[in-house]
Amino acid sequence: MTTIVRSPRLRGRALATTSYAQDMGLLNTPAKRRSTLVMVVLGFLVPFLLTDDLLQIATLGMISAVGAIGLNLVTGYAGQVSLGHAFFIGVGAYTGAVLGGSETSLVVGYDLPMWIWLPGAGIVAALAGLLVGPLAVRLRGLYLAIVTLGLVFLGDHVFREARSLTGGPGVGRRGPDLNVFGIDLRESGSVLGLELAREQRQFLFALLFLIVFAVLARNIARSGVGRAFSAVRDRDVAAAIIGVDLTKYKVMAFAMSSFFAGVTGALYYAVLGVFDPSAFGLLMSIQYLAMILIGGVATISGSIMGAMFIAFLGRLSGEIAHVVPGITTGSGGGGVLTVFQLEAILYGLLIIVFLIFEPRGLFGIWLRIRNYWKGWPFSY
Amino acid sequence: MTKKRNLLRVGACAMTAALVLTACRGGDSGSSEAGGGITDEPCPDAVNPDNGCIYLGAISDLTKGPFAPLAVPITDAQEAFWAQVNEDGGVGGYDINLTDHIADSEYNPELHNRKYQEMRDDVAALAQTLGSSQTLAILEDMKADDVIGVPASWNSAWEFEDQILESGASYCFEAMNGVDWAVAERGVANKVVAVGYAGDYGGDAAAGVEVAAEANGLEYVALETPAGQENQTGAISQILGEQPDLVYISTGPAEMATIVGGLAQNGFTGTVVGSSPTWNPALLQSAAAPALEALYFQAGPWGPFGTDTPGHQKMRDALGDVTPNDGYTAGWAWSYALLATLEAAADLDGGITRENLVKAAGELESVDYEGMLPEDAGATDGDPNETAFRQSVISRVDPSAPTGVTIEQDFTAGPTVSDFDFTEPCFSLQ
Numbered sequence: 001m002t003t004i005v006r007s008p009r010l011r012g013r014a015l016a017t018t019s020y021a022q023d024m025g026l027l028n029t030p031a032k033r034r035s036t037l038v039m040v041v042l043g044f045l046v047p048f049l050l051t052d053d054l055l056q057i058a059t060l061g062m063i064s065a066v067g068a069i070g071l072n073l074v075t076g077y078a079g080q081v082s083l084g085h086a087f088f089i090g091v092g093a094y095t096g097a098v099l100g101g102s103e104t105s106l107v108v109g110y111d112l113p114m115w116i117w118l119p120g121a122g123i124v125a126a127l128a129g130l131l132v133g134p135l136a137v138r139l140r141g142l143y144l145a146i147v148t149l150g151l152v153f154l155g156d157h158v159f160r161e162a163r164s165l166t167g168g169p170g171v172g173r174r175g176p177d178l179n180v181f182g183i184d185l186r187e188s189g190s191v192l193g194l195e196l197a198r199e200q201r202q203f204l205f206a207l208l209f210l211i212v213f214a215v216l217a218r219n220i221a222r223s224g225v226g227r228a229f230s231a232v233r234d235r236d237v238a239a240a241i242i243g244v245d246l247t248k249y250k251v252m253a254f255a256m257s258s259f260f261a262g263v264t265g266a267l268y269y270a271v272l273g274v275f276d277p278s279a280f281g282l283l284m285s286i287q288y289l290a291m292i293l294i295g296g297v298a299t300i301s302g303s304i305m306g307a308m309f310i311a312f313l314g315r316l317s318g319e320i321a322h323v324v325p326g327i328t329t330g331s332g333g334g335g336v337l338t339v340f341q342l343e344a345i346l347y348g349l350l351i352i353v354f355l356i357f358e359p360r361g362l363f364g365i366w367l368r369i370r371n372y373w374k375g376w377p378f379s380y
Numbered sequence: 381m382t383k384k385r386n387l388l389r390v391g392a393c394a395m396t397a398a399l400v401l402t403a404c405r406g407g408d409s410g411s412s413e414a415g416g417g418i419t420d421e422p423c424p425d426a427v428n429p430d431n432g433c434i435y436l437g438a439i440s441d442l443t444k445g446p447f448a449p450l451a452v453p454i455t456d457a458q459e460a461f462w463a464q465v466n467e468d469g470g471v472g473g474y475d476i477n478l479t480d481h482i483a484d485s486e487y488n489p490e491l492h493n494r495k496y497q498e499m500r501d502d503v504a505a506l507a508q509t510l511g512s513s514q515t516l517a518i519l520e521d522m523k524a525d526d527v528i529g530v531p532a533s534w535n536s537a538w539e540f541e542d543q544i545l546e547s548g549a550s551y552c553f554e555a556m557n558g559v560d561w562a563v564a565e566r567g568v569a570n571k572v573v574a575v576g577y578a579g580d581y582g583g584d585a586a587a588g589v590e591v592a593a594e595a596n597g598l599e600y601v602a603l604e605t606p607a608g609q610e611n612q613t614g615a616i617s618q619i620l621g622e623q624p625d626l627v628y629i630s631t632g633p634a635e636m637a638t639i640v641g642g643l644a645q646n647g648f649t650g651t652v653v654g655s656s657p658t659w660n661p662a663l664l665q666s667a668a669a670p671a672l673e674a675l676y677f678q679a680g681p682w683g684p685f686g687t688d689t690p691g692h693q694k695m696r697d698a699l700g701d702v703t704p705n706d707g708y709t710a711g712w713a714w715s716y717a718l719l720a721t722l723e724a725a726a727d728l729d730g731g732i733t734r735e736n737l738v739k740a741a742g743e744l745e746s747v748d749y750e751g752m753l754p755e756d757a758g759a760t761d762g763d764p765n766e767t768a769f770r771q772s773v774i775s776r777v778d779p780s781a782p783t784g785v786t787i788e789q790d791f792t793a794g795p796t797v798s799d800f801d802f803t804e805p806c807f808s809l810q
Binding site for chain 2: 052053056057104105106160163167168169170171172186272273274275276278279314315338340341343344
């Protein structure tokens with residue numbers, strides 16, 4: 001009879017591990033456990049503190065965080081640079097809208113419930129990822145980036161022309177309905193005795209969605225699959241020699257990443273309402289790359305921070321632009337710059353400044369804060 | 381550990397409950413609460429300090445989007461319009477402020493929605509919401525908030541939306557009138573080709589051309605063409621292959637000029653009629669200018685910038701020294717409907733509130749456009765088949781006019797549009 005022997009933790013020595021399992025644990029130190037609990041509790045308090053417009057930005061930010069995590073799996077963990085993320089998000093968005101949306105005179109829709117359209121969007125996107133995966137086996141680095149870039153153009157054309165699915169450019173279509181267990185997230189009203197506005201409902205749902213997928217991704221990253229990804233990223237020849245099946249893991253990385261992208265696309269546009277095919281261009285792929293670069297490559301929490309940063313960046317640059325003196329607030333004419341032009345410039349400027357001063361991303365800032373307190377009071 | 385965690389949880393729940401009860405987050409407004417863009421405080425830099433203030437919003441395409449060259453003058457004209465209203469004493473005891481809530485959505489439905497969320501508690505109505513799918517992206521929220529809006533597009537679908545205050549004939553009716561005019565005045569008898577962008581604008585116009593072609597016994601062919609001057613060769617050769625005597629174009633100005641120039645080069649001698657957004661005075665400086673002068677006519681919802689009406693005159697005076705552009709004309713003319721609604725709401729019980737604005741917007745019997753449009757053009761009191769305005773203006777190219785076009789045929793509803801049974805939008809958006 002065998003029993004699993006749990007190696008005891010050393011009391012008072014939180015960072016000392018006595019087994020590999022402990023080292024790889026999801027929340028392997030008490031500090032992590034506590035801070036995660038606090039973060040989650042704070043997360044659930046946020047909808048009762050912020051105004052509706054900020055809540056909506058945060059909701060969309062959390063949903064795109066899942067997409068960013070997906071991109072981080074393939075680009076950050078497995079090292080396969082992908083510019084095609086927008087394509088997979090588009091595939092998911094349209095799968096979700098077709099399965100969960102309503103039929104109109106222009107577009108098809110099957111009005112299926114969320115438990116079908118949300119996973120469905122992920123699965124169809126993952127299948128698209130499976131098709132692209134084998135390309136990654138033959139190409140590397142910039143070449144792979146260019147091939148995945150081709151996907152974006154391909155998708156852009158298909159989305160524009162497949163009018164019965166997408167509504168076509170300039171018209172667009174509605175996203176799927178947002179019903180969770182009979183609760184309509186598009187309406188305000190009381191849920192379990194709590195009066196919740198539409199934005200609060202959506203925020204709470206997006207938070208749950210993010211937690212589920214973040215934990216899932218973290219588990220992928222710390223399991224054998226994740227280690228195989230890192231091995232492929234660091235040197236694929238070496239990985240192959242130690243027995244990592246390159247084809248399998250590269251295809252897997254693309255499929256998993258696309259699944260994350262698919263569910264993100266479906267949910268994002270369910271919250272947003274109407275969308276048209278021009279959304280899924282190169283700009284979107286770049287934005288997701290910016291999220292993981294700003295957040296931190298090959299980190300889950302970094303992906304989340306990066307996505308939130310990009311989500312709030314538009315608002316932030318708007319607020320800054322409005323307090324800069326000497327800028328006309330009207331629609332144009334007269335001054336050198338209008339507030340809107342400044343807004344657009346600031347958006348780019350903030351990204352540049354950020355990467356110059358903090359190349360490790362938001363995760364780098366977090367690491368420094370963490371290390372300061374780890375060593376406290378002897379930190380210098 | 382467990383104990384501690386429970387304590388935390390209880391604490392969090394208590395805090396949550398407390399926050400909910402005190403409703404500490406701001407901006408959680410239902411539309412019916414005080415405020416909602418209508419205050420008794422005077423506007424910032426008020427012209428009439430004794431008046432209250434009504435805040436209007438505008439979500440436009442001001443920098444990077446495809447319609448920025450038109451949208452900036454539209455927005456400028458609207459600012460000038462409401463400034464003029466304030467100079468004249470305001471509306472129902474209020475001054476109007478548009479300047480504080482102008483947003484740039486880059487012609488992107490997602491951004492459009494976001495910009496609306498930012499201003500939804502702070503504006504009483506939208507003085508401008510540019511684009512069709514853009515407006516659709518916020519329409520549900522506008523209905524939930526009791527916010528009415530002036531669209532910056534002439535889509536026939538707006539006639540069926542109570543909270544959208546459109547002015548002038550739709551692209552669809554404009555196209556019917558354009559075809560009827562060409563049949564009557566230019567001897568078109570055989571074939572018409574409708575060429576335009578895919579989507580709401582081109583689609584709405586093409587639907588109108590099709591109806592008019594059928595009514596006039598013309599053969600009808602529809603072509604779609606993408607944006608971009610370099611992408612028009614396909615459309616040109618297809619049109620030439622069809623050998624029509626009328627081409628109806630609904631694209632942007634540059635694309636229209638490329639098509640007309642290409643047709644003329646290949647010996648086309650028929651007639652070209654374009655939807656109102658196909659014209660831009662700058663085209664007179666392009667190589668296509670002689671072709672345009674010979675072949676092109678513009679169907680429009682009202683007279684161009686230089687037209688002699690009190691409304692046009694007032695607009696030119698208010699704008700002062702600007703480069704003439706029919707974006708100004710559109711922005712100014714659209715605003716009259718909202719002004720009439722504000723005035724009508726002021727006379728209702730309770731004065732100007734969001735609810736009364738919605739009510740008034742559906743009950744307008746006429747709008748004083750100061751001659752820019754006939755008064756009954758603004759009627760909304762009844763079913764779209766009765767109230768939809770059916771008259772358009774046909775203009776020809778005239779290099780001496782301020783915006784390069786002058787009226788060829790004043791407000792007329794052709795036979796096709798007069799008989800048209802308008803029970804659903806020409807082109808369904810959703």
